[in-house]
Structure formats: structure tokens, C-alpha cells
Amino acid sequence: MNQTDHILLKKIKTGDRPAFMMLYERYWDDLYRFIFARTRDKELAEELLQNLWIKVLENTESIQTDANESAKGYFLKHLHFRVIDYFNSNKKERAIISIDESENSADLTDTEYFEILDEYEIADLFVMIDEVVSTLPVTEQKVYDMRIRKNRSVDETAEALGISNKTVSNKLSNALGEIREQLNPKYQSSKKFISIIIMIEMLMKSQ
Secondary structure (H helix, E strand, O other): OOOOOOHHHHHOOOOOHHHHHHHHHHHHHHHHHHHHHHOOOOOHHHHHHHHHHHHHHHOHHHOOOOOOOHHHHHHHHHHHHHHHHHHHHHHOOOOOHHHHHHHHHOOOOOHHHHOOHHHHHHHHHHHHHHHHHHOOOHHHHHHHHHHOOOOHHHHHHHHHHHHOOOOOOOOHHHHHHHHHHHHHHHHOOOHHHHHHHHHHHHHHHHH
């Protein structure tokens, strides 16, 4: 059963990572096209999108849905104004592209951003990540488990494990680095892998 954006947002608010991944995958392509069509700037598109997903994680209740429980309209309007802010602050001339036109621009971005993996591969990726984590030192495994799987804060993790907040951050960074290194050869250009890494990094920053 296809879950509406409203349902996914309610789950995300409770720390449901798969719900975040589902919403992220649902809109990444359309939102990237929307920004790139207006700016022709890959780095800016990535930056604005990352800021949007941080907002989804940190301020979920602010994301509005329409009568069909879709958040797409909210996302597009939010990004539309962020693009305007960018042009105003940089005194650049912006392209005149309507929302409808930019949504239908399917051939604007680098192919790496539109690489589509079969659905079973996302599950395989999580299995592979778990395998990497299982080879880490015990403390790093525990930190990863509490911060990522259980969505505990840095303070809660530090108190439970009897270590400092800085150690928690360092151990999680080490774990993330090891995941990148071991999975990069196969998935370095995969949008789904990139999305998982971005999700983990944003969770690290959000608490």
C-alpha cells in the first residue's frame, strides 16, 4: 500500500528512518530538476535540497500537505523562494521558468543523479551496511546502534555508554567513514547510496 506524504511525515517525526528514505526517494529527482532548471548550478541544487531535507528531519511539523496528503506543492514553493533568495543575494539574473515547465524537464541533470536501482538493492545496501558495522570495534558498534538505529541523542548515547559527547561524535564519524570506504567501489555513483549517507549525516547533525 502506497503511503501518503502525510503518513510518512508523521512517521519521520517519531524517528522512522525508512519513512524518511521513502519520502526522499519519492521527490529527489523532481526537486533536483526543479532547482537545476532555474539555476543550472549542480552544487547549489545539492545545497538547497540538503537544507530542505534537514528541515524535514528537524522541523517535520512545519511541512504542509494538501488535500491529497501530498507535500510536493510545499516542497516546490519552498525551493522556489530559496532560489529567488539566491538570485537576489547574488544579484544574478534568473531564468523565467514556470513550475510546470521545470517539473517536466527530464533531461537536465547529470546521469548519476537519475541512476535507478532495483528496489531490492536498497534492502541489500542496508544489509551490507550492517555487515560493515558488525566488523567495527565494539564501542563504535554501540554508538552506531544507539545514534542511527535507535535515533538516540548524543547526550543519551554518551550517558548510556559512559563516554563523552565528543567521543560519541568521533566514533560515529569513524563508522560512517568505514561504511563509505567499503561500499564506495560499487555504489559511489548510486543515488540510493548517496541518499543513505546524506540521511545518516543529517541525523548526526540534527541532535
